[in-house]
Amino acid sequence: METPPYNYAIVRSFIVWSILWGVVAVLVGVLISFQLVEPALNLPPYLTYGRLRPLHTNAGIYGWGIGSFFALFYYMVQRLCRTPLWSDGLARFQLWLFNATIITAAVTLLLGYTTSKEYHELEWPVDIMVVVLWVVFSVNIIMTIVRRREEQMYISLWYMMAALVGVAVLYLVNAAEVPVSLFKSYSAYAGTNDANVQWWFGHNAVAMVLTAPPLAVFYYFLPKSTGVPIFSHRISIIAFWSLVFMYLWTGAHHLLWTPVPDWVQTLAMAFSIMLIAPSWGSVFNGYLSMNGQWHQMRENYLVKFLILGITFYGLQTLQGPSQAIRTFSAFIHYTEWVPGHVHMGAMGWVSMVLFAAIYYLVPRLYDRELYSIPLANLHFWLVLIGQLVYSVSMWIAGLQQAGMWHALNSDGSLTYTFMETLVEMYPYWWIRAIGGVIYLAGVLVFIYNLVRTARSGKPAADAVAA
Amino acid sequence: MWEKKPVLFLLLATLAILVGTIVTMVIPFAWVNTEADRIATVTPYTPLQQAGRDVYIREGCNNCHSQTVRPLVADVLRYGEYSKSGEFVYDRPFLWGSRRTGPDLARLGGKYPDAWHTQHMEAPTSMIPKSNMPAYAFLNQNPLDPGYIRKCMKVLGFPYTEADIAALNGKTEMDAMVAYLQKLGTGIPKAAAAAVVGDLKNPFPKDPGSMQAGQQLFAQNCAACHGSHGEGGIGPELEPESYQDADLFKTIYNGITDNGMPSFAALGSTKVWQLTNFVNYRKEH
Numbered sequence: 001m002e003t004p005p006y007n008y009a010i011v012r013s014f015i016v017w018s019i020l021w022g023v024v025a026v027l028v029g030v031l032i033s034f035q036l037v038e039p040a041l042n043l044p045p046y047l048t049y050g051r052l053r054p055l056h057t058n059a060g061i062y063g064w065g066i067g068s069f070f071a072l073f074y075y076m077v078q079r080l081c082r083t084p085l086w087s088d089g090l091a092r093f094q095l096w097l098f099n100a101t102i103i104t105a106a107v108t109l110l111l112g113y114t115t116s117k118e119y120h121e122l123e124w125p126v127d128i129m130v131v132v133l134w135v136v137f138s139v140n141i142i143m144t145i146v147r148r149r150e151e152q153m154y155i156s157l158w159y160m161m162a163a164l165v166g167v168a169v170l171y172l173v174n175a176a177e178v179p180v181s182l183f184k185s186y187s188a189y190a191g192t193n194d195a196n197v198q199w200w201f202g203h204n205a206v207a208m209v210l211t212a213p214p215l216a217v218f219y220y221f222l223p224k225s226t227g228v229p230i231f232s233h234r235i236s237i238i239a240f241w242s243l244v245f246m247y248l249w250t251g252a253h254h255l256l257w258t259p260v261p262d263w264v265q266t267l268a269m270a271f272s273i274m275l276i277a278p279s280w281g282s283v284f285n286g287y288l289s290m291n292g293q294w295h296q297m298r299e300n301y302l303v304k305f306l307i308l309g310i311t312f313y314g315l316q317t318l319q320g321p322s323q324a325i326r327t328f329s330a331f332i333h334y335t336e337w338v339p340g341h342v343h344m345g346a347m348g349w350v351s352m353v354l355f356a357a358i359y360y361l362v363p364r365l366y367d368r369e370l371y372s373i374p375l376a377n378l379h380f381w382l383v384l385i386g387q388l389v390y391s392v393s394m395w396i397a398g399l400q401q402a403g404m405w406h407a408l409n410s411d412g413s414l415t416y417t418f419m420e421t422l423v424e425m426y427p428y429w430w431i432r433a434i435g436g437v438i439y440l441a442g443v444l445v446f447i448y449n450l451v452r453t454a455r456s457g458k459p460a461a462d463a464v465a466a
Numbered sequence: 467m468w469e470k471k472p473v474l475f476l477l478l479a480t481l482a483i484l485v486g487t488i489v490t491m492v493i494p495f496a497w498v499n500t501e502a503d504r505i506a507t508v509t510p511y512t513p514l515q516q517a518g519r520d521v522y523i524r525e526g527c528n529n530c531h532s533q534t535v536r537p538l539v540a541d542v543l544r545y546g547e548y549s550k551s552g553e554f555v556y557d558r559p560f561l562w563g564s565r566r567t568g569p570d571l572a573r574l575g576g577k578y579p580d581a582w583h584t585q586h587m588e589a590p591t592s593m594i595p596k597s598n599m600p601a602y603a604f605l606n607q608n609p610l611d612p613g614y615i616r617k618c619m620k621v622l623g624f625p626y627t628e629a630d631i632a633a634l635n636g637k638t639e640m641d642a643m644v645a646y647l648q649k650l651g652t653g654i655p656k657a658a659a660a661a662v663v664g665d666l667k668n669p670f671p672k673d674p675g676s677m678q679a680g681q682q683l684f685a686q687n688c689a690a691c692h693g694s695h696g697e698g699g700i701g702p703e704l705e706p707e708s709y710q711d712a713d714l715f716k717t718i719y720n721g722i723t724d725n726g727m728p729s730f731a732a733l734g735s736t737k738v739w740q741l742t743n744f745v746n747y748r749k750e751h
Contacts, residue, residue, distance in 0.1 A: 035598075035600075036567070036598055037598065038598075039590070039591075039597070039598045039599060039600055039601075042600035042601070044600060044601065044602060044603075044604050045525075045604050048525065048526070048600045049526075049529065049530070049600060050525045050526025050527060050529050050530070050600070051525070051526050053526065053529045054526060054529070112524035112525065112526075113524075114523060114524065114526065115523075115559060116523045116526070116528050116559050116561060117559060118564060142472065142476070145472045146472055146473075151470055152469055152470060153469050153470065153472065153475070158469075158475070158479075161472065161475060161476055161479060162479045162483075164476075165476060165479050165480050165483065166479075166483055169480070169483060169484075169487070173491075178621055179621075180614075180617055180618050180621045181614070181617070184520070184618075186558040186559070186618075186621055186622055187558045187559035187560075188558075189558070189559075190499055190554070190555055190556065190557055190558045190560070191498075191499060191551065191553075191554025191555050191556070191557045191558075191560050192498045192499065192503075192551045192554055192560070193494070193495055193498045193499055194557065194558065194559050194560040195554075195560040195562055196490075196491060196494055196498070197491060198559070198560070200487065200490065200491040241482065244479055244482045244483060245482040245483075245485065245486065246486070247486070248483055248484075248485070248486030248487050248490070248491075249486035249489065249490050250486075251490065251491065252490060254564065255562075257536035257537060257538065258534045258536065258549065258562060259534070259549055259550055259551035259553075259554070260494070260498075260551075261494055261497055261498065264490050264494050267489070267490055268490065271486070330536065330538055333564075334532055334564070334565055334566040334570075335566070338564070338565065339565075405540055405544070406538075406539075406540040407540075408539070408540065408543075409734050409736075411734045411735060411736065412734070413543070413731075413732060413733060413734025413735075413736075413737070414540065414543050414544055414732050414733075414734070417686060417687070417733075418544070418568075418569045419594060419596060419597070419686065420686075422567075422568075422596070422597075422598070423596050
C-alpha cells in the first residue's frame with residue numbers, strides 16, 4: 001500500500017522546541033528550589049521566587065507539555081487517519097505562534113505581569129495568543145480527522161478530541177477579565193466565586209492537558225512499542241467516557257475547608273474518589289496489554305518508560321483522591337506534600353510517557369538508529385531516581401510539617417511557632433534540590449542522545465523506517 | 467457508531483464536560499456573593515490599599531502565602547477567626563493561594579505596627595533570623611502612579627475621592643503594600659480576645675529553668691521589635707523589675723490592640739509566664 005505524504009517536518013520542529021522549553025522549565029525549577037534554601041539567590045525585582053515559580057510551571061505545562069503534545073498529536077492524527085495533515089501552512093504558522101507565545105509569556109511573567117491565578121497567570125494579551133494558538137491547532141486536527149481514510153477512530157483520537165474541547169471551554173471561562181492597561185486586568189469574578197472558577201479550571205487543566213493527552217500518547221505508543229494491541233477495547237470506552245464525565249466535578253477539592261459552599265466541596269470529594277475507577281481502568285488496560293510481554297521490560301527501553309509512566313499515573317490517581325478527602329486534606333493541604341504529589345505526575349507520569357514517544361519518533365523522523373541505548377537506560381534511571389528523591393523527600397517533609405502545624409500542648413496552645421516548623425524544612429529542601437539536579441542530568445543525557453542520533457546516528461535499516 | 471462520527475463525538479464529549487461544570491461551577495453563583503453572603507463591615511479597598519494589592523499580585527506573594535483561615539483548631543489558634551465568604555466580595559482576583567511556605571496572611575491586618583512590616587519587607591532576616599523570604603527593599607524606590615491607580619479604581623467600581631488620589635503623590639509601593647497588609651482580615655470585628663481574668667499568681671517565680679526558657683522565647687518572639695537585650699526599637703524599651711508580674715503577663719497574653727503589640731495567647735500560659743519572668747527579672751543591665 002502506498003504511504004500518503006505525511007508531514008513529519010512539523011512533528012520534528014515541535015519536538016525540538018518542546019524539549020528546549022522543557023530544559024528551561026527544569027533549569028528554573030532547580031534554581032527556585034535553591035532559592036528556598038538560600039534566599040540570597042533571589043535577585044529582585046525580576047528573578048525572585050514569586051516571579052520565577054510561574055515561569056517554571058508555565059514553561060513545564062505549556063512549553064514542554066503542550067509543545068510535545070502538538071508534535072505527537074500531529075504525528076498520531078496523520079497515522080491514525082491515514083491522511084496527511086489538513087493544512088501544512090497553518091501548522092507552520094502555529095509553530096511560530098507557539099514559540100512567540102512562550103517567549104512573550106516568559107518575558108511578561110518576569111516583568112511581573114500576572115493574573116495570579118495558578119497555571120493561568122498569563123495576562124490578557126497573551127491569553128489571546130493562547131486562544132488563537134488553540135483554535136488553529138484544533139481546526140487542523142479536527143479537519144484532518146474529518147478527512148480521514150480510516151473509518152474507525154482509535155482510542156487516542158478520542159482523548160485528543162476531548163482535550164481540544166476541554167481546554168477551549170476551561171481556558172475561555174477562566175480567562176474572563178476586564179483590562180485596565182495593556183498588561184493588567186481584573187478578574188470578572190470576585191472572591192469565593194473567583195476561587196471556585198479558578199480551581200474548576202486548575203484541576204481540569206490537569207485533566208485536559210496532563211491526563212487526556214498523555215493517555216492518547218500512551219494508548220498509541222504502547223502497542224507500537226510492544227507490537228501487541230491494547231488488551232480491551234471495552235475497558236477503553238468505559239474508562240474514557242467516565243473520566244471525561246467525572247473529572248469536571250472535582251475542582252473544589254482544592255478548596256476544602258474554605259468558604260466555598262460545603263455541598264460543592266462534598267461533591268468534589270465524592271467524584272474525586274469515583275475517579276479512581278476510570279483512571280485505573282487505563283492503568284489495568286496498560287498492564288494487561290503486557291500479558292506475555294513482560295520480558296520486554298528488560299529488553300525494550302521504550303516499554304520501560306511507558307510502564308513506569310502508567311504506574312506513576314496509577315499511584316498519582318490513588319494519592320490524588322486520598323488528598324481530596326476532607327480529613328486528609330485538613331492535614332496535608334498547604335504543606336510540602338503537595339509539590340511532592342504534583343511532581344510525581346509531572347516528572348513521573350507525563351514526562352516518562354513523553355520521553356518514550358520521542359525516543360520512538362526521533363529515529364524514524366531522522367531515518368537513523370538511536371545513537372545509544374545504554375544512554376537511554378542511563379536517562380531512565382536518572383529521571384526515575386531524581387523524581388523519587390524529589391517526591392519522597394517532599395512527602396516526608398509534608399507529614400512532619402503538618403504534624404508540627406497541628407501539634408497542641410496539653411493546655412490547648414500550639415506547640416510550635418511557624419518559624420520552628422519552617423526551619424525543619426531546610427534539610428528536605430536541600431534533598432529536593434539535589435533530586436532536581438539528578439533529574440536535570442537525566443534530561444541532558446536525553447538531549448545529548450537525541451542530538452547524536454540526528455547528527456551522526458547509523459542510517460536506519462528499512463525495518464525502522466516509519 | 468460514535469467512534470465513526472467525529473462531529474457527533476465532539477458534541478457528546480462537550481455535553482459530558484458541561485454537566486459537572488454547570489452543577490459545581492455555574493450553579494454556585496446563585497449562592498455566593500449574594501445579599502445573604504454579605505457582611506456589612508467589609509469595605510472595598512482604598513486607592514492606596516488596592517495599589518498595594520496589585521504589588522502583592524505582581525510580586526507573586528500568593529506563591530508562598532495563603533489567605534484563608536480554615537475552621538480547624540490549629541488554623542484558628544495560629545492565625546485567628548476562620549475566613550467567611552463575605553470577606554472576599556471585593557477581591558478580584560481572589561488570593562487564597564495553595565501553599566504555606568510562609569504563614570497565612572488572611573488575618574495579618576493590625577497584628578504588627580507599620581514599622582514592623584517596612585523593616586521586614588526590606589530585610590526579612592533582620593526581623594526573623596532564619597526566614598527564607600526574599601527581600602523587597604526595592605519597593606521603597608518605586609513611586610506610585612496616581613493616574614493609573616484612579617483607572618484601576620474605576621474598572622473595579624470602588625468608591626474614591628480626588629483627595630484620596632492626590633494623597634498618593636509621594637507615596638511608594640512600600641507604603642501601598644503595608645497599607646494593603648494592614649487591611650487584611652479586618653473586615654469583621656476581632657473576636658473578643660480570650661482575656662485573662664481573676665487573680666494571677668506567677669507559678670514559678672525566678673526559677674532558673676524558666677528564665678532560660680524565657681530567654682529563648684524572647685529571642686524568637688520579642689527581640690525583633692524590643693531589641694535583643696530589650697533596649698527597644700519598633701516597640702518600647704523593657705526595663706527589668708519595673709512591672710507587676712500579673713500586668714506583664716496580661717499584656718503579653720492579650721496584646722495591646724491599639725499600638726501594635728500582638729497577642730501571644732497562642733504560646734499558651736506556661737510560655738507566657740516564662741516570658742514574664744525573663745522580661746521582669748533578667749540581669750543584663
